[in-house]
Amino acid sequence: MFETEQNAIAAQIQQYCTENDIPAPQEFQWKPIPFSGGWGISTSFFQVAAQEARSGKKVVVPQRAQEIAQSVAKQLGTPRGFERVEAVNGYLNLYFAASDVSRRVVDSVLETGANFGRGVKKNERVMVEYAQPNTHHSFHIGHYRNAILGEALARMVEFAGYDTIRASYPGDIGLGVITVVWAYDKFYKGQEPQDIHVRGQWLLNLYVEATNLLTPKENETPEEIAQREVYEAERRDLYRRWDAGDEYVRNLWLETREWSLEELRDILHLMDIDIDVWFYESEVDEPSKAIVEELVEKGIADDERSQDGAVIVKIDEKLGLKKEKYRTNVILRNDGTSLYLTKDLALAKDKFEKYHVDRSLYVVDVRQSLHFQQAFKILELWGYEQAKKCYHLGYGFVSLPEGAMSARRGRVVLFKDVADEATRRVLEESRKKNPDMPEEQRQEVALQIGLGALAYAMLSVDNNKDIIFDINEALSFEGHTGPYIQNAHVRASSILRKAGMIPEEASFDYPMEAHEIELIETISRFPEVVQQAAEEYRPLVLATYAYDLAAAFHSFYHVVPVLQTKSETVRQARIRLIAAAKQTIANALRLLGIRSPEVM
RNA sequence: GCCCCCGUAGCUCAAUGGACAGAGCACCGGCCUUCUAAGCCGUAGGUUGUGCGUUCGAGUCGCACCGGGGGCGCCA
Numbered sequence: 001m002f003e004t005e006q007n008a009i010a011a012q013i014q015q016y017c018t019e020n021d022i023p024a025p026q027e028f029q030w031k032p033i034p035f036s037g038g039w040g041i042s043t044s045f046f047q048v049a050a051q052e053a054r055s056g057k058k059v060v061v062p063q064r065a066q067e068i069a070q071s072v073a074k075q076l077g078t079p080r081g082f083e084r085v086e087a088v089n090g091y092l093n094l095y096f097a098a099s100d101v102s103r104r105v106v107d108s109v110l111e112t113g114a115n116f117g118r119g120v121k122k123n124e125r126v127m128v129e130y131a132q133p134n135t136h137h138s139f140h141i142g143h144y145r146n147a148i149l150g151e152a153l154a155r156m157v158e159f160a161g162y163d164t165i166r167a168s169y170p171g172d173i174g175l176g177v178i179t180v181v182w183a184y185d186k187f188y189k190g191q192e193p194q195d196i197h198v199r200g201q202w203l204l205n206l207y208v209e210a211t212n213l214l215t216p217k218e219n220e221t222p223e224e225i226a227q228r229e230v231y232e233a234e235r236r237d238l239y240r241r242w243d244a245g246d247e248y249v250r251n252l253w254l255e256t257r258e259w260s261l262e263e264l265r266d267i268l269h270l271m272d273i274d275i276d277v278w279f280y281e282s283e284v285d286e287p288s289k290a291i292v293e294e295l296v297e298k299g300i301a302d303d304e305r306s307q308d309g310a311v312i313v314k315i316d317e318k319l320g321l322k323k324e325k326y327r328t329n330v331i332l333r334n335d336g337t338s339l340y341l342t343k344d345l346a347l348a349k350d351k352f353e354k355y356h357v358d359r360s361l362y363v364v365d366v367r368q369s370l371h372f373q374q375a376f377k378i379l380e381l382w383g384y385e386q387a388k389k390c391y392h393l394g395y396g397f398v399s400l401p402e403g404a405m406s407a408r409r410g411r412v413v414l415f416k417d418v419a420d421e422a423t424r425r426v427l428e429e430s431r432k433k434n435p436d437m438p439e440e441q442r443q444e445v446a447l448q449i450g451l452g453a454l455a456y457a458m459l460s461v462d463n464n465k466d467i468i469f470d471i472n473e474a475l476s477f478e479g480h481t482g483p484y485i486q487n488a489h490v491r492a493s494s495i496l497r498k499a500g501m502i503p504e505e506a507s508f509d510y511p512m513e514a515h516e517i518e519l520i521e522t523i524s525r526f527p528e529v530v531q532q533a534a535e536e537y538r539p540l541v542l543a544t545y546a547y548d549l550a551a552a553f554h555s556f557y558h559v560v561p562v563l564q565t566k567s568e569t570v571r572q573a574r575i576r577l578i579a580a581a582k583q584t585i586a587n588a589l590r591l592l593g594i595r596s597p598e599v600m
Numbered sequence: 601g602c603c604c605c606c607g608u609a610g611c612u613c614a615a616u617g618g619a620c621a622g623a624g625c626a627c628c629g630g631c632c633u634u635c636u637a638a639g640c641c642g643u644a645g646g647u648u649g650u651g652c653g654u655u656c657g658a659g660u661c662g663c664a665c666c667g668g669g670g671g672c673g674c675c676a
Contacts, residue, residue, distance in 0.1 A: 029616080029618090031616085031618085033619095034618095034619065034620090035619085035620095042619090044618065044619085046618075046656060046657070047656090049656070050655085050656055050657095053656075059656095060656080061655095061656030061657085062656060062657080063656095064656090065656075088619080089618095089619055090618090090619085090656090091618085091619065132676095134676080171676065174675080174676065175675075175676090176675090176676080281676090309673095309674085310673070310674045311674090312673055312674085313673090314673095323602085324602060324603080324672090325602090325603075327602095327603090327672065327673075328673050329672095329673050329674090330673045330674040331673095331674090332674080333674045334674065335674085337674090339673095339674065339675085339676085340675075340676050343676095366604080366605070366670075366671090367670060367671065368671090368676080369603095369604065369605090369670095369671075370603080370604080370671055370672065371671090371676085394604090394605090396605080396606085396669090396670095397670085426638095429638070430638090433636080433637085433638070434636075449638085460613075460614090461612085461613065462613085462614085464605060464606075465605090465606075465613085466605090466606080466669070466670090468612095470612090473612070473625085476624090476625080477638050478624085478625085478638060478639090479623085479624040479625060479638095480612090480613080480614095480623060480624040480625080481624085481638085483638050484624095484638065484639085486638085487636080487638050487639070488639090490636070490638090491635080491636060491639080494635065494636055495635050495636095498635060499635090532616075536616090540614085544614065544615090544623090547623080547624090548623095551623085554639060554640065555639095555640070555641090557635080557636095557639080557640085558631095558639070558640040558641080559640080559641095561634085561635075562635060563635050564634070564635070578635095599636085600636080600638070
């Protein structure tokens with residue numbers, strides 16, 4: 001928020017350096033003054049001093065940095081908007097005139113409202129692909145991490161100023177899908193439950209049971225082996241018929257697929273996710289085969305089918321690399337069917353050509369990073385410049401204290417179960433703490449708080465870290481959690497309700513409390529936090545910020561009176577500050593996909 | 601064999617190469633006749649896996665090693 005001041009001072013420093021034969025810094029790194037109670041900006045002169053040392057001057061770098069800082073401080077005096085300038089340990093610290101700057105920050109937040117922190121429009125279209133669960137399964141907590149991470153990323157990138165498209169890519173075909181269709185058709189046709197989530201779980205059980213029937217076991221009798229082989233043949237036949245477009249199989253597949261999609265849409269709705277473009281794996285299957293032919297013609301792929309092999313791309317060789325990095329991968333099986341990689345090539349082509357995407361983000365777990373590196377390099381070999389702006393956001397996978405989630409072993413934590421449990425726990429808490437709340441409102445708020453806790457638990461861990469899902473930790477409501485932040489918003493709302501109205505304007509020209517200044521300082525950081533989080537593709541940055549902001553608010557709330565303040569001037573300023581804090585908390589939470597309730 | 605990620609307080613996690621490595625949980629001690637105690641304040645807790653190096657400055661960058669996880673041509 002302080003670019004104007006920073007640039008003006010930077011220019012003065014550069015001029016001073018040039019005039020005094022000191023190497024002028026090319027670019028300045030401005031940082032907040034790290035000491036508590038000190039609100040302002042700082043920069044250091046170590047690099048300048050080190051440059052002098054390198055050019056032959058006999059200087060001790062830290063000492064020289066302090067000398068320069070001192071002389072610069074002297075030269076600057078006290079610039080407009082600041083109340084104090086000091087040189088300490090090689091750093092130049094410029095302390096704001098808190099009252100002036102506070103008013104500017106608060107006015108700016110209240111003027112822009114829900115748009116406070118929004119970045120300037122960048123002329124670039126970004127597609128974020130996330131929410132790619134397989135159909136014919138139920139949605140588990142690992143899918144949830146993917147969805148909330150993707151959504152937070154999309155919101156951040158959009159708010160930072162990019163034209164953003166949300167894409168989902170359900171895996172609606174493959175051996176796993178066919179396995180479920182086979183089991184359904186053979187054993188359970190017409191027995192499906194009606195509730196969409198019960199049905200999702202039921203499909204999952206079907207998959208487990210079918211896989212069990214098809215998996216070789218120890219000490220099988222000849223009869224058992226024969227039975228299993230019959231089943232296996234049936235499954236293969238079903239896949240073949242699907243591939244051939246057999247009407248019966250296709251209808252069966254579409255019907256069962258729709259159950260999963262219904263559940264997926266319901267969950268996305270619950271999460272407040274609105275997907276713009278739905279890609280289905282089954283729909284890129286045919287186009288992807290055509291791409292293989294093109295790649296063979298262009299000499300990018302090698303066709304080894306005549307030697308009973310597959311169609312492969314020797315990526316390292318084509319790139320001229322000597323050491324193995326991207327290796328070699330298959331893009332068409334020897335039976336002519338396509339693979340995951342092939343489909344991703346077709347999908348990327350669509351993204352670039354149909355949706356004119358400049359930058360493409362893939363939110364997929366980290367185990368697939370080689371796959372994406374290969375896909376991006378093949379796209380590059382194929383001639384797509386945008387491939388350089390494809391980025392795989394790999395995140396650590398979610399496992400359970402007992403180990404990896406495994407549908408076959410029945411070791412899966414379903415999102416819907418966790419969401420229900422979250423709501424239940426919040427309701428219990430809420431009845432104790434706020435017994436007078438109308439029951440209808442309580443239900444609605446409980447969902448927001450429960451999901452807030454869950455979302456925050458996922459987003460407050462950096463992307464590349466694995467998460468061992470512990471429900472008690474994830475649904476904690478105290479301390480570094482979503483509800484802690486939501487509670488700050490609720491407390492602010494409560495004060496504003498009692499205040500009645502927000503004054504049109506107010507001056508902060510009074511001796512401000514340290515907690516008051518700290519809160520405003522934290523609010524002022526929001527716009528750059530948004531940019532950082534979006535540039536780094538890291539919701540964690542925003543999650544940490546939201547917590548810092550809430551913590552600053554809670555401390556302020558405890559120490560600084562607002563409505564009880566005697567001075568009407570101070571009261572008005574603080575009411576506006578509360579409104580600004582509330583708005584900024586809401587904006588930050590919104591980017592994390594978390595609701596900001598008025599009461600809790 | 602090659603590649604990627606992780607290792608920070610008892611536990612879970614933070615920290616654009618920059619000032620004194622910070623939070624939460626758990627533990628202990630305070631604070632509700634005062635704007636919502638899902639809160640606030642305080643105590644305690646560290647050789648940042650090990651060693652070398654780069655740098656004025658390293659938890660952060662490089663190399664080696666130790667420990668854990670993941671990936672590596674016809675699964676997705």
